Amino acid sequence: MSKTELPPGWGSVRLEEIAEVRLGRQRSPKNHTGEQMRPYLRAANVDWSGLKLDDVKEMNFTDAEVETYRLLPGDIVLGEASGSPREVGKPGLWNGQIDDCCFQNTLIRVRPEPGIDPHYLLLVLRYEALSGSFARGARGVGIHHLGSAKLASWPIPLPPLAEQRRIVEALDGLISRLDAAEESINRSVKRSGHAWGSVLNSVARGDLNGRSVQADLRLVSEVAEVSGGIQKQQKRRPVENSFPFLRVANVARGRMQLDDIHQIELFAGELERHRLECGDLLVVEGNGSPDQIGRAATWRGEVEDVVHQNHLIRVRPGGEILPRYLELVWNSPLVVDQLREVARSTSGLYTLSTAKVKSVRIPVPSLSDQNALVEDADVWETSVDVAQGALQGARARSRLLRQSALRRAFAGSLVSQDPADEPASAILEMIRSGREGNGRRRSSHPRRKRTAGTSADIPPAPSSVIAPIPSNAIQQEFEL
Known part of the structure; x- marks a missing residue:
């Protein structure tokens, strides 16, 4: 005190x-x-x-x-x-x-x-x-x-x-x-999360904002290139040829978290083979929580010459699918349910592999329809972000009020x-x-x-x- x-x-x-x-x-x-x-x-x-x-x-x-x-x-x-x-x-x-x-x-x-x-x-x-x-x-x-x-x-x-x-x-x-008040805020935060999940499902179904988009269910292997990453080992301690190295901690659902990027030593030809490109989707291979399995975010080139670890799977979309559309559909509850099913193991753990990711089926409409769905979803995302920002502000004000009350109490100015x-x-x-x-x-x-x-x-x-x-x-x- x-x-x-x-x-x-x-x-x-x-x-x-x-x-x-x-x-x-x-x-x-x-x-x-x-x-x-x-x-x-x-x-x-x-x-x-x-x-x-x-x-x-x-x-x-x-x-x-x-x-x-x-x-x-x-x-x-x-x-x-x-x-x-x-x-x-x-x-x-x-x-x-x-x-x-x-x-x-x-x-x-x-x-x-x-x-x-x-x-x-x-x-x-x-x-x-x-x-x-x-x-x-x-x-x-x-x-x-x-x-x-x-x-x-x-x-x-x-x-x-x-x-x-x-x-x-x-x-x-x-x-x-x-x-x-905080319980009410928490309920509203959950509702906003559910609302965004509904938007993602509407993108996957092609009916966002009343649209009626027709799409073929395609294997990921048919519309994207899937590959693993680099295993972190003692010999890869950064010494002479180190490069930025993304880990599971850097990938949240729908966004990258880049405040703590590690370095790793690369050898001849590895940078060319593993370098991330704008539009690559990074998928988390495994997680103890079924709700977090397969969470993914798109790499947008925030840092140059970046590679990724082997616990992340790289999905590089081909010409038939837009990177932003792929990210939205991949993180939709409909596809997450499918990921959870293919990731389930007899030991009770949930783990993906490049083969399992390739076997996932996703809806692939025309590029023009994908673009229209992405534009609609981005408008919805802005609204949800504004609402969640207001809720976070209310939570912060409540936190400050609580602090103030306790400080006053133990300084003798509350009563x-x-x-x-x-x-x-x-x-x-x-x-x-x-x-x-x-x-x-x-x-x-x-x-x-x-x-x-x-x-x-x-x-x-x-x-x-x-x-x-x-x-x-x-x-x-x-x-x-």
Whole structure:
């Protein structure tokens, strides 16, 4: 949390001053079986939409270990590490859903002290995770580790307890309205995508804008040249004769993504044999998702002397078919269904080959009819792009409003202060006294009468603040 001037009655504290911060128990083969098997949470159980408890594993915990690693209602668990920066420190609130549930060392447990509303602290930690602060503070290459020590020293804005609850209540109304707006935006984005799919199908059927175009179904091999690409190998590290090299990541459905083009070493005659020409259609050979199989985009000569990898199949249209028409028809749901069928394998994977691509049948009307369909489709595409741009703008405004509300909340400007509230300094003094009375120097949790599986001593949270948040709406909230 960035340093700002806090209101009277507030304090800026390290997390360990107001909560016990503990790393979970390491998983070991010797604990895979035993007489005291207990459920435990791991990083896979924590999602932006809430805790996912449909797949909770078990391992052996002794009674003493359960006392150390048991989760109690009001505990917050955070992902300790992730290969994706946006996932580092992702938090979830435990409400005692499973008796005697413990946690693994892929999670860090934050147990708030008395005087700290768990719902308020969850919102602060969620904000830090989504804003990327935890990722920036993490260590490691490839795998980003937050670490319990780093988290324990994290600065936390601390208002009086009564104001913590007012902030949670106020954010409930704001966030619930933003969530509703974003759900509406997401539905509209899906509708615009479906509308464009309908346009593509109309091109393939020849009935766009009420036309009645006659077309012959032709094998791709009859109207285009199909060829593979270059396999990336150690000997092809760019040294003396390197050229731009397109990969699967560069090909989206209907558009090229050229912000990250790699280089590859070519040998005698390879550039002439593999160089892309304007109008070539690049088809993705395989993808784990059936919806993405065979996605394709037309090369328009944006970069000179470009070749492509062997996981892309080049379809070079002949004189009977226009490149833009081929791209539109190829990405239509009607042809995608056909691609999915020919790509299906007995192993459940979806993979295309040059032979399979050659066997695909596409409608081929006259060139004049192709040109008319392309012109109509381009007008529709402009309209869809305008609509989607407006939706993206609305989504960005919602993101900024959410950021603004959270920043204001944790700077003390979202709700008014009440001079009668017990100040944060009194909360800290109570926590310190409780720890000293129990003989603890650091943030260890005081003994409270709290039964696992209940949440009687946790004030209820407003529904939309702590309840599951749609993952497709929240994960990008802080990516500006």
